[in-house]
Amino acid sequence: MNEITVCIVDDNRDLRLALEEIIGMSDGYQCIGTMSTPKEAMEKIPKLCPDVVLMDINLNSDESGIDCVRELKPKVPRTNFMMCTVYEEDEKIFEALRAGASGYILKKTAPAKMLEAIKDLHEGGAPMSSQIARKVVFTFQHTPDPRNQQGIDDLSNREKEILELLSKGLMYKEIAAELYISQETVRKHVYHIYEKLHVNNRVAAVNRFFGREAL
């Protein structure tokens, strides 16, 4: 059967044990590891690859829970991170979501609701208050639409690679060095990229790359 595997990262021993027990006792959930520091989490979580990580947002450490998520998420992209916090600290929660977390719960939440939130998270939801959702929506609204990336898929892989470097502001010379090819080849690739995207300069190409409107 498919239990939801969970790890807990919290420097408070009592809370850690309490959470572990709640999860361990519940059907359909399994606690496969607990950690008390970001360092420990950085080591163990990539090996355990849990479905869900409950991460204290305020770890007493040189590294916050938020930073820990930022570093871990790319390494275990299929793991969902749920932040645990005592108060509704909007700014920190917002930060954590940006860093790669997908939801949060208050520590005072009742066990049943907590398990429900974990399930929700695991099934593709993002448990959060309506207020936080609004902040996220606001940012989202003022963001370019990635579907405006017209023509990007017509590019070959090499061309996409070059466009990416181009978009970082590198010169032909630098791109050539980076890819171990001649500057003239880069130039030619760029020439084709422009043709395919119907643009005629770097900035326009980069804007397309980032899904911003052409002119």
Place this chain on the structure above:
Amino acid sequence: MNEITVCIVDDNRDLRLALEEIIGMSDGYQCIGTMSTPKEAMEKIPKLCPDVVLMDINLNSDESGIDCVRELKPKVPRTNFMMCTVYEEDEKIFEALRAGASGYILKKTAPAKMLEAIKDLHEGGAPMSSQIARKVVFTFQHTPDPRNQQGIDDLSNREKEILELLSKGLMYKEIAAELYISQETVRKHVYHIYEKLHVNNRVAAVNRFFGREAL
């Protein structure tokens, strides 16, 4: 006392009347207008400036409820738009949020919950399902952080203006024409912009402008 003023846009007469009655009967809520077409909404809503608009997502018209929000929101930025939909049509809801709506409700929602959602919306929340929230969060995570706009505020207004045009991919010549100044002046402004932002080419400057990482 401060009642929440509401407008309803829906082409179904029965539903419109039902909603109007629910809202009208409830303490703290006031329905100040109903409209059945996007056209009508475009005319009346800017005059009424309601706190909240309930907008049917699937209007039977040449213009959808989503497009209607897209056009109206900039005109009445302090009005919050709530989409009304029969099913959980993820894609459409997502679209509507991008277009400027701040939440949605299902039409089958019980009156009490509906009023609660309207209140939540008006108080700065964004009522939506956890699944939709997750989609929004995902997009948000893959978006640059506007706080990375380091150095932009050191620019003079003119310089910001020029950076904006630069970021659209215009040439010096075009910017000069746009602003009725000489190309050499543009060149000089850009020179100063680069100095202030510690960059040395357009793409890097544009990346800074859009809050993306320097190198």
Place this chain on the structure above:
DNA sequence: ATGAAAATACCACTAAAGTGGTATTGGATG
């Protein structure tokens, strides 16, 4: 296996961007 597309490379040329200097004006600020 053969033809198409992609990746590589080089060349010649034009256009645009970037560097850095000088200089004038008008407004703000001490």
Place this chain on the structure above:
DNA sequence: CATCCAATACCACTTTAGTGGTATTTTCAT
């Protein structure tokens, strides 16, 4: 009032970008 700065303008020069041509090799699908 003196001074600083933003905005304007012009110049000379170097570097980089963009256009468009040819040509070879690899890769991949028909």
